[in-house]
Amino acid sequence: MGRDTSGCTMTRSSITTAIVYHSGYGHTHRLAEAVAEGAAASMIPIDADGNIPEDGWDTLNAADAIIFGSPTYMGGPSWQFKKFADTSSKAWFEEKWKNKIFGGFTNSASLNGDKLNTLQYFVLLAGQHGGLWVSLAIKPANVKASKRDDPNRMGSYLAPMAQSDADAAPSDMSDGDLETARLYGVRVAEIASRFSGVSTP
Template identity: 60%
Template sequence: MSKIAVVFHSGYGHTQRMAQSVADGAGAELVQIDADGNLPAGGWEVLAAADAIIMGSPTYMGSVSWQFKKFADASSKPWFTQAWKDKLFAGFTNSATMNGDKLSTLHYLFTLAMQQGGIWVGTAIMPSNAKAALRSDVNYVGSFSGAMAQSPSDSSPAEMPAGDLETARLFGERVAKVSERWSAGKG
């Protein structure tokens, strides 16, 4: 069985709830970036041992949070030795508006993964885009690059749409399946 880590920052709890759903689907270990942009004790070791790293950040002003950026900058140490080369990577994000420039955040995560020499895994989840689609449907936001969620700015994490959380869980499952194939040499 492959090892998967979900490294994320959450400002208000929505991205943390999404990270938990991704981890549930992937059977992954959570590594939370704290309010000061630091990993917990042993966090770097968890990432080093992982076959796949799923990254998550809220979308603030069209990109990752400064706390996630601090982590990304600190990842120059494994980059310098190519320690994460050929690991699988994936990403997810949440913002208050339906678009909210979330794709810009996923592009940031993708670029970080490519700089690390990684292999990117998308969602492979068809969007709910028919007239009959409901906000509670899977992949209602319609992203293939990574999982996206939308949480109104005045909502609590407990009010996140069930479809967004299920999208995150299914995304985690996909990363786990691809990781198993990759680890078995069938990638």
């Protein structure tokens, strides 16, 4: 729970968060569900053609926080997500997302898989829209005693990264990756609550 500068107590339920994401095989969808649980967020899927429901734009425009999600394919976000990003140029032109809180998450089969490039793409997209990025703020699980199901086992600082074996079902995903995503959703909502309702001169 946060407090804005006007002294009004704010909670996750006091703000609106929207997750817009593409999932190729269901793993990123499951990650999105974990983020949504933490942030009490609406989920807006990007379909196989790179489109979102028409009312999804209204949801994004009205949200206090927007969280991007995509698998990492060939060193970056999926083409479906990129199509969505290009289509968001209308919101950019009208400054619909200016000063919103932004976050993101990604998944790939490899431990590295160049997932950082996808997160950096999200940060740049948020910056183009004039938004404020939320970091992960979970220390990495990087000692000998660390396990696959520990939070932030990927050692990311920018935002959640998940790893799913290429032949594994979404149900086989690491509990640590899912918990990292859930905690990140909580953090994004808490940061957004500090800014929601704050008037500017």
